[in-house]
Amino acid sequence: MDAVRLLKTSQHALAQSRAVLDIVAEAWQAQALAQAIGGHLAATGPPELRGEARGLSEAGGRGCAVLDHPGLRRDGIRAAQLSEVTDAASALTSLGALLGDVAMALVSVACATDEEGLYWQCMEAIDAADESGDRVRGMLRRLTLRERDRSAEILRDSTTGPP
Numbered sequence: 001m002d003a004v005r006l007l008k009t010s011q012h013a014l015a016q017s018r019a020v021l022d023i024v025a026e027a028w029q030a031q032a033l034a035q036a037i038g039g040h041l042a043a044t045g046p047p048e049l050r051g052e053a054r055g056l057s058e059a060g061g062r063g064c065a066v067l068d069h070p071g072l073r074r075d076g077i078r079a080a081q082l083s084e085v086t087d088a089a090s091a092l093t094s095l096g097a098l099l100g101d102v103a104m105a106l107v108s109v110a111c112a113t114d115e116e117g118l119y120w121q122c123m124e125a126i127d128a129a130d131e132s133g134d135r136v137r138g139m140l141r142r143l144t145l146r147e148r149d150r151s152a153e154i155l156r157d158s159t160t161g162p163p
Contacts (some may be wrong), residue, residue: 001081001082001083001084002083002084002085002086002091003033003037003040003082003084003085003086003091003094003095004086004087004090004091004094006033006078006079006081006082007033007091007094007095007098008094009078010026010029010030010033010078010098011094011097011098011101013026013029014026014027014030014098014101014102014105015101017105020109020112020113020118023105023106023108023109024067024106024109024118024121024122024125026102026105027063027067027102027105027106027125027129028063028064028067029077029078029079030063030095030098030099030102030129031060031061031063031064031067031102031125031128031129031132032060032064032077032078032079033060033078033079033082033095033098034056034057034059034060034063034095034099034132034135034136035056035057035058035059035060035061035063035064035079036057036060036079036080036082037053037056037057037060037079037082037085037091037092037095038053038054038055038056038057038058038059038060038135039053039054039057040053040082040084040085041053041056041085041088041139042054042056042057044085045085045088046088046143046146048142048146049088049139049142049143052135052138052139052142053139055135056132056135056136056139059128059131059132059135060128060132062128062131063125063128063129063131063132066121066124066125066128067121067125088139088143089140089143092136092139092140092143093140095132095136096133096136096137096140099129099130099132099133099136100129100133102125102129103126103129103130103133106122106125106126106129107122107126109122110122110123110126
């Protein structure tokens with residue numbers, strides 16, 4: 001399944017989550033998607049994204065590691081369904097939005113809990129979501145620069161062509 005479609009599914013699932021375990025499970029799902037999308041782009045994405053994509057994959061893996069995920073839904077791990085990233089910019093934009101929403105949802109959980117273990121788990125997961133989000137923003141900047149350079153090259157070629 002394409003990354004953007006999986007990300008929309010995750011965004012919807014997070015928005016529908018009300019119970020603490022459901023929110024934690026969706027945060028875990030989002031980090032697993034960050035790991036999978038990062039890994040996919042590291043292997044098959046534009047060369048200028050591959051290093052940052054490896055970093056995103058690693059950050060997503062750390063994000064999964066800090067979350068206890070007993071409430072994973074019966075649908076299983078969404079990231080396992082990832083088959084392609086057809087539009088890297090759209091996928092990264094959607095992933096960045098999802099990670100921001102995950103961080104906000106985890107802040108709500110952390111503020112509402114009296115359980116110290118869950119509080120600290122949320123704090124670490126928020127840091128992991130922020131780190132993944134930073135990686136995503138860095139990759140989007142690289143894509144923007146690449147497009148700007150291509151546009152400038154096309155413009156330069158069109159003005160220096162034959163008379």
